[in-house]
Amino acid sequence: MENKVRKTRAAVLHKPFVVKMEERELDSLHSNEVLIKVMSVGVCGSDVHYYEKGKIGSKKVEKPLIQGHECAGIVVEIGSEVTTLKIGDRVVIEPGISCGTCTDCKEGNYNLCSHVAFLSSPPIDGAFSEYIIHPENFLFKIPDNVTFEEATLIEPLSVGLHGLSRSGMKADSSVLISGMGPIGLTAIIAAKSFGALNIIATDIEPLRLKIAKELGATHVIDVSKQNLVESVQELTNDRGVDVVVETSGQEQAIKASVDIVKKGGNISVIGFSRLNNIGINFYKLLQKEVSIHGVYRYTNTYQHGVDILGSKKFKTDLLLTDFYPLEKVQEALEHARVNKSSSIKVIVKPND
Secondary structure (H helix, E strand, O other), X not given: OOOOOOXXXXXXXXXXOEEEEEEEEOOXXXXXXXXXXEEEEEOOHHHHHXXXXXXXXXXXXXXXXXXXXXXXXXXXXXXXXXXXXXXXXXXXXXXXXXXXXXXXXXXXXXXXXXXXXXXXXXXXXXXXXXXXXXXXXXXXXXXXXXXXXXXXXXXXXXHXXXXXXXXXXXXXXXXXXXXXXXXXXXXXXXXHHOOOOEEEEEEOOHHHHHHHHHHOOOEEEEOOOOOHHHHHHHHOOOOOEEEEEEOOOOHHHHHHHHHHEEEEEEEEEOXXXXXXXXXXXXXXXXXXXXXXXXXXXXXXXXXXXXXXXXXXXXXXXXXXXXXXXXXXXXXXXXXXXXOOOOOOEEEEEOOO
16 A cells, blocks of 8 residues: 655765765555554664664674664554554564564574564665554554653663573572663563573663663672672672573673583573674583573564563663654764763654
């Protein structure tokens, strides 16, 4: 069907450090698609990396790219076969559109789909735009008590939920979360929702450690001033933690995970390292029967994330620190790039 809204203004990355405002034509809606007026988009670390470097691993910005994938908005048009949504619904957008037919999708691992179209991952355009089109199956209604800005946190929260699910975490477990960026901080919320009894958070930034405590961490460790392994041994009576969730991507943190997890414990590695290969103590890994789980995005976590935020049990507003209009996306990306000590989550508001 034809859209009543035919064009959208968008912030487009042309090359590192160059973002331009452009007007783009919108495609016609397919029968299973929805047109969304974008209200809020969180700036992700991957957005900053593409802005700064023009690539992440083998993914390169080879043509002008609209960034942004942590997004929420309002339904303004629906396709002819859409049944679960109506005009005016407030929704959060799961950004990865998997094919649904490959072996990985059929096995339930749609995050591993080789044909996934993920918003803002080159060459797929993202949500730094007034309007976007998205399939009904990857949209989730948000309750009125969850703001559009808060809803953008469901994407990083989903990573933590998936990582903890991969670890087989049980209620009353102890968990150490290394790296208090948005994924690490929302992983505290995820761990609390899983029933974690003790949550240890690590970072080097005082602001982030402070917020970690306010979100529910029982202990915080400034790894620039304290020895991580010794601190964990002291806190756990030399037993180690049940689960390590590694979000920082730092080589030393990944190596230390084997030392600080208990015998028979689980490590979920979320953060991408700058190094393709990291040496770990393989003897200790085997001797302790430690299980290491790679974590890539998420599967079937969005409704859980909506429910967690809708419960209003967590001070998610603490994470929302900076706000920019669509016309200032470059300033938003630059702010996120250089203000890690004073900024947590930068939010772009395309239709404020």
